Amino acid sequence: MDLSRLEPVDLREVWHSEPEDFTPWLAKPENITLLGETLGLDLDVESTEAGVGPYRADIVCRDTADGSSEGALVLIENQLERTNHIHLGQLLTYAAGLDAVTVVWIAAPFTDEHRTALDWLNQKTDQSVNFFGLEIELWRIGGSPIAPKFNVVAQPNDWTKTVRDTTGRGRELSETRRQQLEFWIEFEEFVKSRGDEIRCQRPGPQTWMNSSLGRTWMTFACVISTSPPSVRVELVLDGDDAKAWFSLLEIDRKFIEEKIGEELVWHSPPNRKGARVQVKNDIDFRNHSQREESKEWLYERLRIFHEVLKPRALALNADDATIDMNDEGESES
The missing domain is CATH 3.30.930 (BirA Bifunctional Protein; domain 2)
Structure with a gap:
């Protein structure tokens, strides 16, 4: 039996621009559902490039896991590059401005320092506020269509x-x-x-x-x-x-x-x-x-x-x- 190998694909090969390509792609129902399944959330997109004072939050969703449309706000901040302090500051600013209770930071890849920062935020906040960090990857097998993969690198400790x-x-x-x-x-x-x-x-x-x-x-x-x-x-x-x-x-x-x-x-x-x-x-x-x-x-x-x-x-x-x-x-x- 001949087996093929998984091959990584450069993110910029598919999404040249984060606001013009990646954010609209992620906001599509089938893709936001994939993200929600990874996190255990039922995400319903409310807006993209949402205004927060003079700034713009990438995606704002509702977590409708209880079957309603009035779920808690979820903020998604996208970054098609290594995490940095600028985006960490942005997601905290947007979360405060929107009063979001779940914050999702997607990047490629996460540094140890920023993963530790999300872990610390989860430890210091109560159950009503949650921080997730995910790395986005693209893969293909031979000539197959390119497939996305989300890897959770930081998440709340639910029991604690x-x-x-x-x-x-x-x-x-x-x-x-x-x-x-x-x-x-x-x-x-x-x-x-x-x-x-x-x-x-x-x-x-x-x-x-x-x-x-x-x-x-x-x-x-x-x-x-x-x-x-x-x-x-x-x-x-x-x-x-x-x-x-x-x-x-x-x-x-x-x-x-x-x-x-x-x-x-x-x-x-x-x-x-x-x-x-x-x-x-x-x-x-x-x-x-x-x-x-x-x-x-x-x-x-x-x-x-x-x-x-x-x-x-x-x-x-x-x-x-x-x-x-x-x-x-x-x-x-």
Whole structure:
């Protein structure tokens, strides 16, 4: 068998100008989604070359991991060269001016000094502020198309920041919250160990962990409950088009359930804007004998939801739907 070698490609061969070439490329939906998956964020571009006083921030996004369009601001600063003090100062200035809670610095490459600076900022700030450093690379195999690759060189320590933020202000984590946080940290590592493209949001002391679809008002969610004990995976639809999307998906309900391999709960309450499609298992994530089973079950259902429901969800057009609002409710096969 003949094998080819990966060959690096000079960034300037593809992007001659950062503001005219790289920034517009990164702001395209398919590319900002790739960046978001690398970071575990659900990024929705709000503006490029955004004005901050007399300056211009490269890209401003919203992190819509909760399925809404009102997520926290994310600032992206691009640099197609080695990191320098000028860009470090710029990204801090822009972050302050925009009140961004997540700051992403993309460069090629990072110096040890600037990577250390981001690590220090993550250590000194609470969970509400996060700094990421990424190196951008381009590769090809033989005559194949050129492919981008993001390498994370600096990121928040989620466990440390979460615990410090909750306990450092006189708020001790309850036993349930501590168990939730521990489980999600374990689950995040479990998902990463599988080596596929599924990405989840950063772990937190809460009942859910979202996984981006790459479209605003939609997300997958893994959920753990204690009363009664259960775990579930669901497609969450929100916003003005949620009911229309739900009705379109329900048309293919039989086919979807056959592909997923089990019956689903289709939930669209008439008194609420949102809708959900979910599957549940009555096991207790806190029970050590069911811990691994809980992670395995959640991962497998999340994986097949991505495989079966994601392409259908991304293709939905609310204008194609005809809805009778009086017929909506909860149903099981």
